Amino acid sequence: MPRILGVDLPKEKRIDVSLRYLYGIGESNSRDILKEAGIDPAKRGKDLSEEEVSHITAVLQKSYRVEGDLRREISQNIKRLMDIGSYRGMRHKKSLPVRGQRTKTNARTRKGPRKNVGIIRVAEAPAKKPAPAAGK
Structure with a gap:
């Protein structure tokens, strides 16, 4: 080998x-x-x-330029973009697609698994005590 x-x-x-x-x-x-x-x-x-x-x-x-040198150069380029605050650098920071892809749907590779929003589950409320009888 x-x-x-x-x-x-x-x-x-x-x-x-x-x-x-x-x-x-x-x-x-x-x-x-x-x-x-x-x-x-x-x-x-x-x-x-x-x-x-x-x-x-x-x-x-x-x-x-291969392996470690190339990986290092690419990561330095990305870090430089983030440091200067360019649009592409901001997209890298937020883990969003960098090259203009849509994000309303798709983009799951960059964004990660879906996070459910809007479903609020309330824990079971304790049973109410009956109101006391009035006037007797």
């Missing part, structure tokens, strides 16, 4: 597919990385030699 930048890649899958397990690497980036490293995309992870793994790692470190 090849290990690249602290991530174990699956050994049975093709290397062009298994490179996508790295955060920030998609289909086209995976193809470009393998082309630059000179590795056949149809190879399986278990068939890679140590030298080929080191070529892939070198290409990734030279040209791409």
Whole structure:
């Protein structure tokens, strides 16, 4: 099982597919990385030699921002938006959709489970004492 930048890649899958397990690497980036490293995309992870793994790692470190660095950069960008008080930053703070989606319905992923509003349940009131008889 090849290990690249602290991530174990699956050994049975093709290397062009298994490179996508790295955060920030998609289909086209995976193809470009393998082309630059000179590795056949149809190879399986278990068939890679140590030298080929080191070529892939070198290409990734030279040209791409992946995993921890990319996650850190994205979180810093979001924090910057919140600090300057931009509209997008406010939406991030309130955990609402940022890119203009509707929120009257849908948006459950960002907003979380529904909170019921308007149903007020009153606990059972204790039984009333009968009024005293008047005048006798």
